[in-house]
Amino acid sequence: MRNSLPVAQAADLSSCQAGEVEFTIRPALPSDDERVIQIAAEGDFDNCDSVYLSFIRATGQLLCATVDETAVAFAGMVPVADIAMVTDLFVAQAARGQGVGGRLLAELLAGRTQSMTFSAQHPAAQSAYRRAGMAPRCRMLYLSGSAIGGGPKLVPGGWIHGRDELVGYFVGRGAVITPNAVVLIGATGVEVLRLDAVNAIDECQQLLRAFEAGTNVKLYVPEMHPLAAWLLAQQFVITDHDLLFTTDAVALPATLAALHPGLA
Ligand SMILES: CC(C)(COP(=O)(O)OP(=O)(O)OC[C@H]1O[C@@H](n2cnc3c(N)ncnc32)[C@H](O)[C@@H]1OP(=O)(O)O)[C@@H](O)C(=O)NCCC(=O)NCCS
Structure with missing residues (x-):
């Protein structure tokens, strides 16, 4: 299972600064679920729950960006053959538009040459996916x-x-x-x-x-x-x-x- 390393391991941590925000990117753990579910709800993903998050963790990768150890964003993906299917990209309302989502997506897709996602119509989501090398194909x-x-x-x-x-x-x-x-x-x-x-x-x-x-x-x-x-x-x-x-x-x-x- 991926992402099972303890959070303190240096290889799992990435410190970032985007705009005024300083944050750390690391695997999202079950102890982050409550906060992650709140962030999902702020992005209108109301059915997000621990069963769903466990599935993403077990079969793919679930990352979060934290400020002072509290998650402000999360992103997930599952592999579909050689393709990274981005399942989630959500930033807490108060932290949006400051580079967190884009940075988190880049980290999620690091080392991946093929990716896909079904993007919501949020303009920042579409910009982030374009920046990550994807282009819109169809509705x-x-x-x-x-x-x-x-x-x-x-x-x-x-x-x-x-x-x-x-x-x-x-x-x-x-x-x-x-x-x-x-x-x-x-x-x-x-x-x-x-x-x-x-x-x-x-x-x-x-x-x-x-x-x-x-x-x-x-x-x-x-x-x-x-x-x-x-x-x-x-x-x-x-x-x-x-x-x-x-x-x-x-x-x-x-x-x-x-x-x-x-x-x-
Ligand atoms: C979509 C979302 C994850 C983007 O994260 P973010 O931290 O707000 O975005 P960033 O600041 O990293 O910006 C990403 C890109 O969007 C652009 N952008 C940011 N806010 C924008 C806005 N309000 N309108 C248009 N473009 C915007 C940025 O300039 C950047 O583009 P660039 O890389 O070409 O410079 C976040 O806004 C969010 O959670 N939205 C609600 C939930 C949602 O729709 N999620 C997507 C599901 S597919």
């Missing part, structure tokens, strides 16, 4: 619509497309898996967390038929994938969007039609 649409009903119920089965640690995390959160889809069924509707299929439109149609007509269905689809246009034609609406930023030569697999905007 990631947050789509919401209704199930059609009338089809066979979902038959759970083993997922066959890799990222097993991520799918395991989703299952731990209560998701149901089929060979091509990861679906979270909640009280207010269904969230498709991953859909990977050669014929994604057929697969999605089966999903929409598997749930009672009118059930709310949410999913996150790169705008360039044909599934996006198909869902819009089925009266799905765009409720929000992020921007996919990547370094050169990074592309999403063509079969990956829906994915989680935070974890890819």
Whole structure:
């Protein structure tokens, strides 16, 4: 497991100055979770919790910037093959615009040649990702619509497309898996967390038929994938969007039609 070294080890510490702020960058520890969760909430990431942070720590890297040993920012990433997928970049409101986020991102991606993220529309986030060598590629649409009903119920089965640690995390959160889809069924509707299929439109149609007509269905689809246009034609609406930023030569697999905007 990465990031398990004690905080006092010099190799894990990096002292920085940006503008008027002097801060230290180090691995974010479980003892930082409470403060990290507050910083996430200030950036509208309301579902951040210790289970999520443990997952990032265990499978990737979670760093924080501290002033007087208190976190003022955090950043996370998980590896997707050779690509560093930036999962989080959040700076406490009072510390924004002073270089902390940019410096933290640089530290997170040090030594990485390939990276990607789904950026929120915050202008500083987009500047930070450009500075880190990424460029915007396409919109990631947050789509919401209704199930059609009338089809066979979902038959759970083993997922066959890799990222097993991520799918395991989703299952731990209560998701149901089929060979091509990861679906979270909640009280207010269904969230498709991953859909990977050669014929994604057929697969999605089966999903929409598997749930009672009118059930709310949410999913996150790169705008360039044909599934996006198909869902819009089925009266799905765009409720929000992020921007996919990547370094050169990074592309999403063509079969990956829906994915989680935070974890890819
Ligand atoms: C996005 C965020 C992490 C950036 O961190 P930060 O410490 O505020 O940013 P920095 O001071 O390091 O600046 C990073 C870049 O943004 C630019 N910038 C900073 N504030 C800006 C603003 N208000 N408007 C436009 N650009 C801005 C800086 O000039 C810098 O660009 P450069 O490297 O080309 O000079 C932070 O503002 C934040 O937490 N925002 C809310 C949560 C969020 O949207 N997170 C991103 C999730 S994808």
